[in-house]
Amino acid sequence: MYNVVDLFAGGGGFGLGFAKAGFRIRVAVDVDRDAARTYSANHSKTVVMQEDVRLVSYRDLLKYSNTVDVVIGSPPCEPFTAANPERMEEPADRLYVDPAGQLTLEFIRLVGEIGPRVFVMENVAALAEEPLKTYIRREFKRVGYDEVYFNVLHAEDYGVPSRRRRVFISNIEIKPPKTGGVTVRQALHGLPPPDSAYPPNHDTVTISIKKQERIAKMRPGEALMRFRGAGGFYENYIRLVWDDVAPTVMGSRRFIHPEEHRLLTVREQARLMGYPDDYVFLGSKDSQFNQVGESVPPPLAYAIAVEVRKYLEGRG
Structure with missing residues (x-):
């Protein structure tokens, strides 16, 4: 069974999809008390840390999992989404100046420190657009990942009854087979x-x-x-x-x-x-x-997890 660390874990939708696909979610981190309680209530075998990711070291995570195969996570999307009227005008400022945008860099930092075989970071599709795409690719290369894919997926293609276009940034290409819509x-x-x-x-x-x-x-x-x-x-x-x-x-x-x-x-x-x-x-x-609205829909998370598992097993 493959071990997963879940950062910016929210209420656990991303983790649920991976757990359903046979992964072991060893540790999850989220700063929000209610989200951490929800995660803990539904994932009884996962150690849940209610903590600011900026204060978390890879050593804190490896206490609960000597090996980490996959790191997943959903840093805040507010700095990048067009739905936010307060979004900074300059794309670089959204990532490097906005304190919430800087949390994406914290995800990359921990990925670099842990060195998983696969990472998957979810966010709004604006991160797949230039110049942010180049900045993100450069930051992952800095921590040791030369191959970075921007997998833009629509949740409604994978059995989710609501529209949702998101990018899943990973060191592997993720193209799950579509399963059809639900009304x-x-x-x-x-x-x-x-x-x-x-x-x-x-x-x-x-x-x-x-x-x-x-x-x-x-x-x-x-x-x-x-x-x-x-x-x-x-x-x-x-x-x-x-x-x-x-x-x-x-x-x-x-x-x-x-x-x-x-x-x-x-x-x-x-x-x-x-x-x-x-x-x-x-x-x-x-x-x-x-917690519901800010999560990765579990059916979409499951479809992604199946593709990650295929890769880890050499079938991808």
Whole structure:
């Protein structure tokens, strides 16, 4: 069984996909208390460190795993995403000046110190664009990895019921075979009404009476709100369409049920990301939504993990 270190691990979606593919997640690191608690609750065999990655040494990680075959992780995407209206104008500043952007360099530092056979770093696809692509490639070369691939994948091609375009930067080419789409109808099928005893995280999301009245008039595909990001306008409070995949799930984005005049629960949004119903999210409701929306969808993570395993076994 191959050993994995999971950095910027969040609530554990990336790790779940690798665990399902037969990897052993030896240690996970995240600074957020709720995310660390969620990871620990769902990955009982993983040592979870609630710590700032900037303060973590490879020696801290190797205490729990003498050998590390794979390092995975999702450094913060806010410095790079066009949805962030505060994004720095100069691409170099997003990576080298923005404190959150510098965390990508911390991931690279630890990869260099650990020296895994494979690393996979997830982020928004903007990191696959120039000049950031050249900067990232240069930084990985500096720590000993001459081959760097920018694998841009769409989650909806791998059984995830929501759109999500992300880059997975790795020292190997990752091209999983596509498995087809899943609609909102298929994803939400079989769920009991909110506030039922099971599954967890399926509690009603309260909204104001004014919002409730406006939602009641909305048709499928319409959005209650629009906000400006660095790359244009983005929508929020979107009424879903039954026989389509959902828009991109984000930590701050809320969806309206296709028929009922209410917001989706955390569990329903987790289903739109491909999480199983027994995966429990801890913390406040906003924190739970963040953990779901900021994660790597487990079915996509699994598809990537299978390709990594093939490579490690000499079949890639």
